[in-house]
């Protein structure tokens with residue numbers, strides 16, 4: 580079968596002890612059955628320690644929500660004592676993600692990880708394909724719809740990758756392509772009543788993000804302070820455009836093909852557009868007139884956004900539902916916000 584990934588994935592390396600926001604903190608870590616059996620059979624003092632720190636199929640986190648096996652040097656004691664092959668599935672795979680479509684497997688590394696976020700932002704988006712042995716993990720899907728969505732996604736990726744196309748126009752084009760593809764699947768609902776007041780639409784977007792389940796306790800105060808800063812923040816800096824193109828490409832690649840299973844191509848495209856616009860606002864809030872926020876900060880901001888949205892199933896569901904019911908995820912409102920954010924006319928594409 581074909582395995583398709585973004586080009587940057589082959590360069591991914593976990594930075595372990597150097598990671599400032601380790602994935603071994605702040606998350607429930609579920610132990611798969613195979614790893615649970617290995618841990619149950621582990622010998623000696625370390626085996627005892629393992630079993631003392633497992634409850635109801637998960638590691639018992641410390642008071643400050645660290646994995647009990649994350650040592651003070653930021654390294655994993657299970658890896659050190661039992662080897663890489665003894666890690667549970669989630670620990671050996673994170674931050675990789677996969678999706679299967681018959682004879683095609685797609686995957687990548689998630690934006691929620693510091694090392695991966697830096698890779699995603701640092702290079703133009705490309706795709707690689709390799710042959711891998713067959714895996715049976717695909718659900719049922721419509722082959723004709725798959726081809727149509729693949730064509731639509733390629734056009735979306737071409738738009739955000741095209742340096743001659745201003746970023747705002749590229750995002751508006753992504754929405755137009757998604758709307759056309761959605762019409763093949765079903766007739767999209769009539770607009771929910773587009774919002775024509777930019778500052779109201781901005782407030783509504785901040786409200787939506789503030790109502791999500793917070794993952795990190797610093798996130799809500801942070802976006803609240805950005806909401807206050809945004810009206811007087813510097814305008815979009817062209818220095819951020821390449822990062823935003825790559826972020827948009829990441830979301831488009833990762834999510835649009837999922838619509839072959841649930842038919843929500845417009846929802847996924849709107850999520851990619853809203854995410855890119857929202858991250859551009861956070862970049863502006865971290866900048867001064869003299870100095871746009873730099874690469875490291877841009878990667879951290881994108882990583883934090885990803886953690887708070889796409890790495891919480893409940894939050895992701897809420898955001899995708901908004902595209903069906905909320906006025907701010909309405910295409911014409913989004914185009915207004917895009918035009919305002921990037922100072923471009925995106926009406927007649």
Ligand code: SF4
Nearest residue numbers: 593594598602692694
């Ligand atoms: S978040 Fe990424 S870099 Fe940090 S420990 Fe996890 S996999 Fe490694």
